[in-house]
Amino acid sequence: MTSAGDPRVDEYIGRLPEWQGSICRRVRELIREADPEIEETIKRSVQPYFVLHGNVAALLATRDHVNVFLYDPIAPDPEGIVTAGHDNKTGRQIAIYRDTRLNEPAFVALIRAIAANNRAGGWRQLQGQAR
Numbered sequence: 001m002t003s004a005g006d007p008r009v010d011e012y013i014g015r016l017p018e019w020q021g022s023i024c025r026r027v028r029e030l031i032r033e034a035d036p037e038i039e040e041t042i043k044r045s046v047q048p049y050f051v052l053h054g055n056v057a058a059l060l061a062t063r064d065h066v067n068v069f070l071y072d073p074i075a076p077d078p079e080g081i082v083t084a085g086h087d088n089k090t091g092r093q094i095a096i097y098r099d100t101r102l103n104e105p106a107f108v109a110l111i112r113a114i115a116a117n118n119r120a121g122g123w124r125q126l127q128g129q130a131r
Helices: 007-014 018-034 104-119 123-130
Strands: 039-043 047-051 055-061 065-070 092-097
Touching: 007 018, 007 039, 007 047, 018 047, 018 055, 018 065, 018 104, 055 104, 104 123
Parallel strands: none
Antiparallel strands: 039 047, 047 055, 055 065, 065 092
16 A cells, blocks of 8 residues: 655645755655555645655755654664654654755664664554563
8 A cells, every 4th residue: 555645745845945845855755655555644734744644754944954753762873863852752764955965775673663663563562572
């Protein structure tokens, strides 16, 4: 089953400067590649979210970069693509600047890990089992 894109996410991306729109479109494609069952929605009135048995990721364009929020603090990041929130107890983020190249294979692997954790009950439950 492949989820269709949410037209509200199209609208969000369509309002961005071209360079940010390009980043958001590519991130969206990579999330779909990682797991076609991940669905798109809008939360907090305007912010694109990607969900599968809970939040997986969200997009937020800022003045000089695009944040990809990752809603899983335990999914492995062996390539070190997470740029902030390393000690955050609920999630992390990747900041993508205009001239930055995202490590796409590492990003897809990270999204797959988050989706797998969500399918297994979510990172909170998995973290509790590890104790």
